[in-house]
Amino acid sequence: MNYPVIVDVTLRHGIADPEGATIERALPALGFTGVTNMRAGKSFRMDIDAESESAALEKAAALAQRLLSNPVIENASARSGAKG
Amino acid sequence: MNYPVIVDVTLRHGIADPEGATIERALPALGFTGVTNMRAGKSFRMDIDAESESAALEKAAALAQRLLSNPVIENASARSGAKG
């Protein structure tokens, strides 16, 4: 079976995020106030061939660790990409 | 009140995704098979000051449209970032 999966990659706590900070600084000028703690991250959607959804998620988690994220500065997690 | 919100930005259907394609090509060499349709996207987490969660999500959706995505090539949507 083929399962849609999403891997989310976010910066680890305490790691500086210049991109998020720069976006946040730009917001007031655009009329957006009250937005704080902006953090930029990445996501990857893919279809995974596996026995079950949980097997697909496991595979995605391994992929996330090995290739899609840099564990020194990022956290990664996998979730189902099926429309809820 | 302050609500955690996540904005997901993905490439529009039909727009080429060299990053996703490159990752997909690299997978078999790393021992990952059966992964297809890899698409790279972005996500932004933030805290939004609003009356209600739905107001926060509305604000985030506007932000997503106006700044966080480029509608020429990307789609964007907002969701609650609270731990489910």
Added chain:
Amino acid sequence: MKIGVVVFPGSNCEYDALNAVQSLGVEAEFIWHTNTDVEGFDGVILPGGFAHGDYLRPGAIARFSPVMEAVARFASSGGAVLGICNGFQVLTEAGLLPGALQKNAGLTFLCQPTTLVVESTASVLTRGATKGQELVVPINHFSGAYTCDDATLASLEANDQIVLRYTQNPNGSRDDIAGVRNVEGNVVGLMPHPERAMSTLLGSADGRVLLEGFVRAPVGAH
């Protein structure tokens, strides 16, 4: 004749653009991005660089700078506007030019000479060149792959809006597109850097024909 070079925080080719224009004997001045008008200028250049660090997307934050409203007004009244590299990205983000620029197909920054073909001379940038002319001009970018949907491409073709193409596509740009213009031809954007090809001492003087065209008396001014 006076050319304005817009400076956003993070721009880094502003001096190069200024020097290139001045080397053609034309007056040029910086315009700080918080300015709300571009009055007194006969042409405006958005230079290369990394405005706002290229964070989010190249040009995404810069296009909201106050000066961009002025640039849009200037453009709609027929003023000559040129976006080079990051400036091109800003113009597409601002909707002043069609399409978008994505990461290079190879996912690395590229600094190398490219050969361009002039596809249309109906623009403020290429009016001094001849159709089919080949020019050696360097590229220096990470996000230079020109992207648009099929309908946009068809209309670009139909309206002769593709101004420059690469002879050997370096970055995965759709249809080898290196530069485009708006329908009227007074707004042009390109990824290669003509201001870096102004003298054989630096490798090529082929950019001169482009910038000389740009700094010529404005369209419809005579």
Added chain:
Amino acid sequence: MTQAPEPLHRALGLNDEELEQIVAVLNREPNPLELALYGVMWSEHCSYKSSRIHLRRLPSDGAHVLVGPGENAGVIDAGDGIAVAIRIESHNHPSAIEPYQGAATGVGGILRDVFTMGARPLALMDPLFFGELDDARQRWLVEGVVAGISGYGNSVGVPTVGGELTFDECYASNPLVNVLCCGALPRERLVLGVASGVGNLAVLLGSSTGRDGIGGVSVLASAGFSGEDGAESLDDAKRPSVQVGDPYEEKRLIEACLELLDRGLVLGIQDLGGAGLICATCETAARGGVGMDVDITAVPLREAGMQPYEIMTSESQERMLAIIKPQNWDDVARLCAKWEVRASIVGHVVEPSIDAHGNAVGMLRVRRGFDGEILGEVPARSLADEAPLYDRPRLRPSSLDAMRLDEPTSEELRGLANEQLLELLIDPAWVYRQYDSQLFLNTVVGPGRDASLLRLAGPGLPASNRGIALSTDSNPRWCALDPRVGTALSVAESIANLACVGASPKALVNCLNFGNPEHPEVMWQLSESIDGMAEACRAFEVPVVGGNVSLYNESGGNDIDPTPVVGLLGVVDSLLAPPPGWNWTSGDAVMLVGVRHAGGANPFPLAGTRWATQRGRRGGTIAPFEPRALKETFAFVAREISVICAGAPSDVTAVHDVGSGGLATALAEMASETGLGAQVLELESHAELFAEFPGRFVMTTNDVEGFIARAARAGVAVEMVGTVGGTALAIGSSIDLDVTQLSARRRHALADALHTAL
């Protein structure tokens, strides 16, 4: 059995004698915060305690030297009212952990060293050393480091114009990432980081402060220093984190600082590098002979709950300290606001205290509020300048004699020269094409040639037709066999590279990458290498204006080969036309310029060559260093080329020095760049194809007699060895290669080894 907890000073990297010395300085026990300050400031990285006594042997004088070693960057007078600043540094260990950010923050740091002097950074170089690429981790390191330099350098808007790329198994777990920056300023604007004038303010500019790179001090987090129970775990929030570079912040910081200097609003600026705020404040105070009060509550923080020692020692990037007069504060704040650079008053310059002997002693006081509690108080100079200096034991490695006798010979490999040559050809373009090498419209010769050559021009500089040339060089294999001679030859090699673009050397900076200084063999290597550098710099009359020492480059107890990297700055007096480069023309005569044979017993030494190393032969005796003939050859070549740069006609059409890979490689590189072959006469021996020793150049000319006559007048040996033309590179009976094939092989070698697309 529970182990006794390690005493705090040792956990902070201070030994018992150092603690005693601190107690003597303070006349009391230091408190934990004070101990932490000494821990970082007296670390090897900040204090050079193992190398300083040796570095003093390097010559640093010259009539044109404006600022020598010891400042943030060396500065020379380049003429026409322009001063040029140059500096090199390593970022080896951070790059091994997180290659992208490690390399990126290395670039950021070296830029700050240069604009601290008031100079606008105009060029970067990046000597890189990795293990062999058949290992996936090395490929990951290479891609990450190159992407990091590209990502930061391009965005901050300073061209990266050259570097080096070396692969050797000794760097497998300890890659070296060195970065050099060169900048220029109007001569009269030179500023030094001095905090003079009681009542003046220390203003922190740039990023907020987080827990980034709190190196050795991180042990405090688990040492119960914060007053909590010592069992506090190193959870995610407390773990010292990787420094993340923000080139956008740095770009604004550069522009803001240069504008502050232009407008005369600052008395001095100092970058925050290793050891962060403590280093910047104590160094500026020590230089000015004054005291400084630092208010930790005035430092903008990125994270909650940071301890005073964390605030004082954090290595958060993109920060500078400016010393200003109080009446200028409003203007400074306004200017910083324009560039969106944060500015906060964090320090006050105060009167020095008078000690028991009646001497004025500038005290650095860390306070909670300028009128608040004093958390720590130490003499600024004791932190900045009075770290203990060590003359560590040195020992010539016992294995050296046997190694030197193990001479590689070419005998058994005759007949395979074609393939051997192809194996040596690597075009580093895959690396440098990721770097913007053209910013500022100055780059006449960019990366990929012998040396880089730039117009000496930039925003705010007086007009000039001069050019500056830059080259970085090292040869760890030579240095492993003979650190003294190997280093001297590396300096010579660097001068040869400059000569190829018509430049004569004006100043040298060095980055001494060595192993563990507690190994006597490493200290011997370091000391020998410094002597070799000193000897070469004296012989060639090149002052050493700065340097950096990176020790403890080891892994699993194995030290890297000694890797002294030299960065050389040269000047071309008139740069109106590009130098000829490698592009030879059909019909030209190929001339071998310089002494054809190495001095000493072996005319074509293969020891330490790339050819020998590639075949696992790491022994032998390298060529001796004989400066007299080298000097004449370098001067001749530099003159021949500088004439062309000045716009005069010349019969010389191409030039390339014979460097790593030897004569065959130099010829192959010229053929490959031009797409044109050459017929070269039989060489004296197979070894001549690949032997390495500086002092030889390949030049082509369309007037053989004229060229030979000029060389004869200069007393320089030249021989015509072949003719350019055809589709093959043929060298006697040993090499015959199709140029198209050779070029393709060279162009793809690196991308193929990295398993990536070109």
